[in-house]
Amino acid sequence: MRVAVIDDEKIAGQLVKRVLEQEGFEVEFFQAGKPFLVRMRQNPFPIVFIDLQLPDIDGLSILNEVKKIHEDSEAIIITGHGSVETALDATQKGAFHYIHKPCKRHDIRLLASRAKERIELRKENKRLRLAMGKDNLVSGFVGASPAMQKIFALIRKLAMVNCNVLLQAETGTGKQMVARAIHALSPRKDHPFIYFNCGGFTEELISSELFGHEKGAFTGASKTKIGLLEAAEGGTVLLDEIGEMPPSMQVTLLNVLQERQIMRVGGTHHIDLDIRILAATNRDLQEAVKKGDFREDLFFRLNVVGLHLPRLAERQDDIPLLISHFIDKFNRAFSKEVKGVSPQVMDILTAYEYPGNVRELENIIQRAVALADSERIQLRDLPSRLQKFAEQQADDAEQMMPLEEVEKRHIATVLEKTHYNKNLASVILNLPRTTLWRRMKKYRLFQSEDEADND
Ligand SMILES: Nc1ncnc2c1ncn2[C@@H]1O[C@H](COP(=O)(O)OP(=O)(O)OP(=O)(O)O)[C@@H](O)[C@H]1O
Numbered sequence: 001m002r003v004a005v006i007d008d009e010k011i012a013g014q015l016v017k018r019v020l021e022q023e024g025f026e027v028e029f030f031q032a033g034k035p036f037l038v039r040m041r042q043n044p045f046p047i048v049f050i051d052l053q054l055p056d057i058d059g060l061s062i063l064n065e066v067k068k069i070h071e072d073s074e075a076i077i078i079t080g081h082g083s084v085e086t087a088l089d090a091t092q093k094g095a096f097h098y099i100h101k102p103c104k105r106h107d108i109r110l111l112a113s114r115a116k117e118r119i120e121l122r123k124e125n126k127r128l129r130l131a132m133g134k135d136n137l138v139s140g141f142v143g144a145s146p147a148m149q150k151i152f153a154l155i156r157k158l159a160m161v162n163c164n165v166l167l168q169a170e171t172g173t174g175k176q177m178v179a180r181a182i183h184a185l186s187p188r189k190d191h192p193f194i195y196f197n198c199g200g201f202t203e204e205l206i207s208s209e210l211f212g213h214e215k216g217a218f219t220g221a222s223k224t225k226i227g228l229l230e231a232a233e234g235g236t237v238l239l240d241e242i243g244e245m246p247p248s249m250q251v252t253l254l255n256v257l258q259e260r261q262i263m264r265v266g267g268t269h270h271i272d273l274d275i276r277i278l279a280a281t282n283r284d285l286q287e288a289v290k291k292g293d294f295r296e297d298l299f300f301r302l303n304v305v306g307l308h309l310p311r312l313a314e315r316q317d318d319i320p321l322l323i324s325h326f327i328d329k330f331n332r333a334f335s336k337e338v339k340g341v342s343p344q345v346m347d348i349l350t351a352y353e354y355p356g357n358v359r360e361l362e363n364i365i366q367r368a369v370a371l372a373d374s375e376r377i378q379l380r381d382l383p384s385r386l387q388k389f390a391e392q393q394a395d396d397a398e399q400m401m402p403l404e405e406v407e408k409r410h411i412a413t414v415l416e417k418t419h420y421n422k423n424l425a426s427v428i429l430n431l432p433r434t435t436l437w438r439r440m441k442k443y444r445l446f447q448s449e450d451e452a453d454n455d
């Protein structure tokens, strides 16, 4: 993979170049912005290391140009002392990361390899998106991960056979989407798809809703009402939260499934039904059967085929696709033109656990698109729980460092707290003064440049 390094300081730039070459990158080194941009236009570099302070053009303008020339290029900003804010500004403008001078070999390697990974991931996503375009299950149903591809294949199969299906999966994983897809791809597609949530209703209400009632069946039944099952004739019914069905209704439902007939409340004759029943739950129904909360015979009737949807965190490949799908969706809804998410936000959104699964991701993107005031969604557009998560991630990353770095930081802290009193510092650290001095030189921990020369 080709990398450009732009730095007016020859020695610093050469160091970066050498380290990257050892890692197998093909590196071109530029000491000014203009010649780099000429080359970039001829043949875009996927990865660029840009020094913020250059003699001819400033680093941020170069970053801007790079993104214009080739949006997918990953830029890493090299900063001198005291320009952390500009560096942060750069990451908001689409830089992938920044690195402080003097650049450490370890950091150079790490950032280059992460940039490379991102580029490869994006290529892979593009490929999948193309593949998906050709092989769209139903519009708006996104899933390119192997797990979802398997489910799409199963949905296609199930659409063609008229069996009951039980969808068991965590909340927000897409159970209703699956049910709608099965219906939409089935020969029943031109007949109704009816959704009924069994949770939170009394038995009487469920009966009346599902089976309808005859005029005068009970006080207040002033006219005949057609129930949902009858209304679904020829089509598909999704019974959601089936685990919440009251026990007596479970018996009635079992009968309906066996006989394929219903009787309206207060009615005297059976009505034949041609409907397909799909049921969904986010409870563990086997467990409910064991506990005696759910009838085993009904469970087997419903569960002719069981379909389980994986949690979103278990199919990370789908996350970038879902993000762009939801950005499109909410751009349209809110008349906005958000182009994507910042690299930092992408890292956070792919690492997050999503207890609320796809619905939670959808809500996060909806909010972020509504709030975004730049082209890319930034960390500040995410809800506070994700911002906290980002901080935690950063802390964790901090902790993963070589022992030497720990030593260096600890010595630096003690020196600062003792105002660079080397006697005191050596006592606290329990190091002979000469050893402390050697470490200070090794890690360049001086109060001033003068001090370094003092030795
Ligand atoms: N694969 C997917 N592609 C696009 N959108 C999805 C996908 N999966 C879920 N969604 C969206 O996420 C939201 C939740 O999906 P859905 O209602 O199907 O989940 P559910 O499993 O039925 O959740 P619950 O158990 O809470 O009822 C919906 O807005 C749906 O459009």
Ligand SMILES: [Mg+2]
Binding pocket: 175, 176, 240
């Ligand atoms: Mg649902």
